[in-house]
Amino acid sequence: MNPEVTLRPFDLADLDDFYVWASDDQVSAWCRWDTYTSKEDLLNYMKNDVLLHPWMRAICYHSRPVGAISVTPYTGADRCRGELGYVLASQYWGKGIATKAVKSVLGTVFRDFEGLERVEALVDVENVGSQKVLEKSGFSKDGVLRRFWIHKGKVKDMVLYSFISTDPLV
Template sequence: MEETFISSKPSGNEQSIDLNQITLRPFHLSDLDDLMVWRTDEKVAKFCSWEPYTSKEQGISFIENIPNKFLWCKAICLNNRAIGRVSLKSRSPHDKSRNKTAELAYVLASKYWGKGIATYVVKQVVKVAFSELSHLERVEAFVDVENVGSQRVLEKAGFQKEGTLGKYLVMKGKSRDMIIFSVLSTDLQL
């Protein structure tokens, strides 16, 4: 699992954002400075498998290796500035006949938490997953038990909580309990 989810707690900056200004697009090397804002933020990395970046070379490597890591990955953009990332990862990316499940993950710059952006994006990605990646029957997401904000995001986006996976993974040297959420293609009216 490359990443788990960030928190979506209000950040104190409650300025309203027009969700129609949120777009999803491929990452470009020109996004490096924007990417570094959230990839260097300890608050963002708290529930992620990665440590905050310490160099731009790490950001360049991330952008250049997206095709090798994900089934589908896009920059979450506000006014064409990359404020986060959303991705789908497959257990068997080269064998669609055996793999009907994709894992959803997303990251959002902390200054945009609590504004409805993550919920909006997750809803859009689920539609894309089941329409553009027609072999998929299930999208699942794993959330740290302490990450209440992301649990709310998934619930608002129509995901069902399936249960808690005790000591599911070791992250940053500590065993973590994770909650698994899912949405099935049959759950949606596309």
């Protein structure tokens, strides 16, 4: 399957589509944020975080937003690294959409951030689907970080993945 997947900046007009996955407990189970139960709260998040993020895009399937993907660059001595994050509406899981979105990001983000050499992704050890997305996208599994963070009240192990730029250091 070769889904029609594109990436574009978010707009406040995406609120209703964004709410589809942001209000889904299946989706938010893997996210840092809790399930949204109010469009007003989600609108505030979009205004204060999403639209101000240095590199966050809507994952669009046939031109309709069905998820989000971001790369957050580190600063200072860590500026050669950035962290990838993505979320996809549960009804689109298993269709190759997230994999295509991640590959698309990797095709552009090294040019978008000067000095970026490595993109990292942290995935809950229990989130096998997301691990498969990263592996299909060319990420390497660096290892398991034991008792790495507290997520929704539970101490969790995380898998660290990385993708290294193929361009030589300048």
